[in-house]
Amino acid sequence: MPDVFLVAYDGSEGAKRAAKYAANHAKSTGGSLLIAHVLEWSPYTFLTPNELEERHKRRGEELERAETALVKPLLDELSGTGVKTESVIKYGHVAETLCKIASDSGAAQIFIGRTGHSMMSTRLFGSVAGSLSQIAPVPCTIVP
Amino acid sequence: MKTFSKFAAPVAAAAALAAPQSVFAQSMDETINQIFANSTGWFVNFIFSPFPGTSFPWIVAWLVVAATIFTLYFAFIQFRAFPHSISLVKGDYSDPDDAGEVSHFQALATALSGTVGLGNIAGVAVAVGIGGPGATFWMILAGLMGMASKFTECTLGVKYRNEYPDGTVSGGPMYYLTKGFSERGLPGGKFLAVLFSVFCILGALGGGNMFQANQAHAQITNVVGDFPGWITGIVFAAIVFAVIVGGLQSIAKVTEKVVPIMGVLYCVTALIIILVNYDKIGWAFGQIFSGAFTGLGVAGGVVGALIQGFKRAAFSNEAGVGSAAIAHSAVRTKEPITEGFVSLLEPFIDTVVICTMTALVIIITGQLISDPNTGLYLLDEGGSTIQTVDGNKGVALTSAAFSSAFGWFKYILAIAVILFAFSTMISWSYYGLKAWTFLFGEGKTTELVFKIIFCIFVVIGAAASLGPVIDFSDAAIFAMAVVNIVGLYFLMPVVKRELESYMSRLKTGEIKKFH
Numbered sequence: 001m002p003d004v005f006l007v008a009y010d011g012s013e014g015a016k017r018a019a020k021y022a023a024n025h026a027k028s029t030g031g032s033l034l035i036a037h038v039l040e041w042s043p044y045t046f047l048t049p050n051e052l053e054e055r056h057k058r059r060g061e062e063l064e065r066a067e068t069a070l071v072k073p074l075l076d077e078l079s080g081t082g083v084k085t086e087s088v089i090k091y092g093h094v095a096e097t098l099c100k101i102a103s104d105s106g107a108a109q110i111f112i113g114r115t116g117h118s119m120m121s122t123r124l125f126g127s128v129a130g131s132l133s134q135i136a137p138v139p140c141t142i143v144p
Numbered sequence: 145m146k147t148f149s150k151f152a153a154p155v156a157a158a159a160a161l162a163a164p165q166s167v168f169a170q171s172m173d174e175t176i177n178q179i180f181a182n183s184t185g186w187f188v189n190f191i192f193s194p195f196p197g198t199s200f201p202w203i204v205a206w207l208v209v210a211a212t213i214f215t216l217y218f219a220f221i222q223f224r225a226f227p228h229s230i231s232l233v234k235g236d237y238s239d240p241d242d243a244g245e246v247s248h249f250q251a252l253a254t255a256l257s258g259t260v261g262l263g264n265i266a267g268v269a270v271a272v273g274i275g276g277p278g279a280t281f282w283m284i285l286a287g288l289m290g291m292a293s294k295f296t297e298c299t300l301g302v303k304y305r306n307e308y309p310d311g312t313v314s315g316g317p318m319y320y321l322t323k324g325f326s327e328r329g330l331p332g333g334k335f336l337a338v339l340f341s342v343f344c345i346l347g348a349l350g351g352g353n354m355f356q357a358n359q360a361h362a363q364i365t366n367v368v369g370d371f372p373g374w375i376t377g378i379v380f381a382a383i384v385f386a387v388i389v390g391g392l393q394s395i396a397k398v399t400e401k402v403v404p405i406m407g408v409l410y411c412v413t414a415l416i417i418i419l420v421n422y423d424k425i426g427w428a429f430g431q432i433f434s435g436a437f438t439g440l441g442v443a444g445g446v447v448g449a450l451i452q453g454f455k456r457a458a459f460s461n462e463a464g465v466g467s468a469a470i471a472h473s474a475v476r477t478k479e480p481i482t483e484g485f486v487s488l489l490e491p492f493i494d495t496v497v498i499c500t501m502t503a504l505v506i507i508i509t510g511q512l513i514s515d516p517n518t519g520l521y522l523l524d525e526g527g528s529t530i531q532t533v534d535g536n537k538g539v540a541l542t543s544a545a546f547s548s549a550f551g552w553f554k555y556i557l558a559i560a561v562i563l564f565a566f567s568t569m570i571s572w573s574y575y576g577l578k579a580w581t582f583l584f585g586e587g588k589t590t591e592l593v594f595k596i597i598f599c600i601f602v603v604i605g606a607a608a609s610l611g612p613v614i615d616f617s618d619a620a621i622f623a624m625a626v627v628n629i630v631g632l633y634f635l636m637p638v639v640k641r642e643l644e645s646y647m648s649r650l651k652t653g654e655i656k657k658f659h
Contacts, residue, residue: 039244041243041244043235043238043243043247043248043249043250044247044249044250045250046250046253046254046257046400046401046403046404047246047250047253047254047400048254048393048396048397048400048570048574049254049258049470049471049474049570049571049574049575050393050396050574051393051397052246052250052251052254052471052474052475053312053313053314053474054311054312055245055246055474055476056245056246056311056312056313056476057310057311057312059244059245059311060311062244063244090243091243091244092240092243097243100240
């Protein structure tokens with residue numbers, strides 16, 4: 001069974017580099033790509049009554065926007081490489097959700113781009129790549 | 145005469161300009177107060193009229209009986225399902241594929257931010273100030289029983305909500321009264337729904353608005369000194385207007401996030417005061433228990449304590465009122481009963497935990513004055529309320545109790561009260577609007593009319609004095625409960641069917657944990 005390579009994709013330049021790097025890797029090994037976009041979400045945040053009412057509608061809009069503005073253009077771009085590519089869009093804690101997707105899909109490796117935030121903001125807020133390198137269930141490649 | 149008029153008018157105008165601003169302002173407050181008291185008196189009298197030959201208001205009995213019936217009918221569901229409710233809020237049973245939808249926690253938190261507020265701070269002070277420490281006992285009991293009422297109404301709220309093609313939802317008593325009654329082949333559902341909506345609008349303008357503005361103003365004057373209420377009213381109205389009409393959701397979003405922090409801070413401070421005075425905890429509970437059954441000399445005795453306890457509990461946690469069913473109905477769940485389980489935590493957190501803490505702080509810090517010889521509480525000149533240190537009442541009494549331990553706390557409390565008041569107003573403007581659009585239909589103009597009326601009542605609430613405002617607020621909220629509970633009686637078999645089906649599937653493992 002060919003390897004599945006999971007690409008964490010948020011539309012940034014770093015994520016695009018990671019996707020291209022993973023595509024090259026998949027092509028050379030005969031593997032396939034799974035492009036994952038995770039929308040940051042916690043079920044423990046506080047919403048106004050209006051936000052509650054509109055949440056389902058907004059979720060639909062957010063998913064559609066992620067699909068058309070982020071994931072679809074990348075899939076179009078990668079279609080020329082000849083690598084089999086699928087995509088998934090989820091809500092949740094970004095690093096944890098990526099790990100779950102990796103486990104569920106049986107991915108052999110995770111590829112993620114480095115965002116290049118300053119040391120200070122990374123220390124304060126952490127980074128997805130940093131968290132992933134600590135908790136990923138499979139090898140994780142951070143593409144600079 | 146004509147000459148005199150010509151002469152008198154400019155003189156009067158000049159005199160008015162020359163007169164101190166505060167005199168003009170105070171008379172404006174008095175005028176608003178008078179007009180308001182006169183125009184709402186009949187409604188208040190009807191709702192709080194006692195049983196013939198007694199001093200026991202029929203509305204209090206209505207709430208007590210309903211909460212008891214729901215508790216018995218669902219076999220003490222509030223205690224049986226408590227652990228399961230916590231699991232649901234934690235998200236143990238939430239499908240990960242539904243992430244991004246409204247979670248049980250979010251629905252609970254939003255409903256709580258509409259109820260936790262001045263009822264817990266000022267309302268408890270009013271209850272203890274009139275009914276004595278014994279009112280606390282009845283308040284806790286009402287909170288525990290009210291959990292069953294909340295369970296019933298919120299299950300129905302989700303079951304019979306309207307889901308529109310664009311993905312938005314509308315739910316609440318007006319929908320379950322209409323759809324639930326017609327599904328069961330019962331007449332009068334539409335009539336009850338209309339009646340509920342009318343009372344919901346009044347409740348939104350009363351307890352959800354005027355009482356909040358009134359007590360926020362009282363708290364501000366407590367910190368910065370006396371000034372006319374209509375000034376606070378106009379400032380508040382302008383901010384509320386910016387949010388609900390101008391669409392400045394960012395203000396509401398910030399409030400929604402700060403309010404829980406203030407709530408936690410309030411509870412932690414209360415807990416510290418209670419723990420520092422640990423030697424008085426036993427005595428305070430003694431006062432609560434003996435007051436509940438002997439009255440300890442308060443006006444109206446045991447019945448007075450009971451009435452105050454039940455009234456303020458219902459006003460604070462809104463169990464049986466129907467408002468929470470509007471907020472809870474937005475949750476994404478395949479099982480309406482799960483939202484019932486989650487909602488029963490609301491009266492527990494609101495009344496059993498937070499209200500009790502406020503009451504304990506007031507009692508423990510010795511704000512209520514009693515006769516050292518007889519141990520009975522001393523009443524003020526009117527004979528209706530207990531004498532307090534410095535004559536404080538309402539939110540000022542709670543503020544004094546907290547400040548006696550931490551002098552700086554009155555500033556924190558002032559901010560908390562303003563934020564609580566504001567978040568409750570935002571929640572109730574939404575509940576009121578839902579009732580309004582149910583009556584008059586959706587549409588920008590009809591919605592704008594309600595929103596403007598809502599803002600006008602902010603000013604009236606801040607300017608009027610506590611007595612008429614609290615009477616009208618109680619009356620409007622309880623009027624909602626009258627209609628809602630009639631509906632709940634007819635629809636509770638639906639809830640029971642849902643409950644039995646869910647519990648059997650939970651037992652067989654058909655409903656499973658995801659986490």
